[in-house]
Amino acid sequence: MSARVGVAVMAALLALYILLVGWRAVQFLQTGDPVGIAMGVALIVLPLVAAWALGRELWFGVRAEQLARRLEIEGGLPDDVVATTPSGRVTRDEGDAVFPRYRAEVEADPSDWKAWFRLSLAYDAAGDRRRARGAVREAIRRERVAER
CATH class of the missing domain: 1.25.40.10 (Tetratricopeptide repeat domain)
Structure with missing residues (x-):
């Protein structure tokens, strides 16, 4: 569950970043200055790329979790008996x-x-x-x- 909380916090922070950068982009576009307009366009493109990457990673996590649950229900998860560290990771x-x-x-x-x-x-x-x-x-x- 802590991984989900971490993902939610990071997604919220990225969403805040996207909003703030988008707001700054609009301000640059409104200057009318060619350099300001170029910076505004760049500031619009970069958050769009970040939003796409975030969406892609979140979808990857959702799909991977769905497959893991499905495999667990079907009894297809590995059943090897292996040594683990105190934290539960396989050595x-x-x-x-x-x-x-x-x-x-x-x-x-x-x-x-x-x-x-x-x-x-x-x-x-x-x-x-x-x-x-x-x-x-x-x-x-x-x-x-x-x-x-």
Whole structure:
């Protein structure tokens, strides 16, 4: 739940930033000065990009959570018994040990979104967040295709 609170706070701060920058952009546009107008246009474009990026990340989080819940309900989450740290994170050695199984699952059926999602969990357990996010994105794409 604390992650959701953090996301909400960051989203609210970004929304405030977008509003303040948008207000400043209007002020620059009203100056009539070419440099002021150029700055105003730039200040309109940058918050739009920020809003798009925020929306994309929030949607990614929502979809990833939906897939995790669905996989949990179907009983498809990994059930490996692994050592964890006191905070509950899988130890890196244990994460590395279970990783080949989930990679082989994806290689056996690359169209299976469930295999991609489990692979993302293995990447995360192994400490590779970049690849974990990529695997979740692939799971979202594959699930969308499977639902059609």
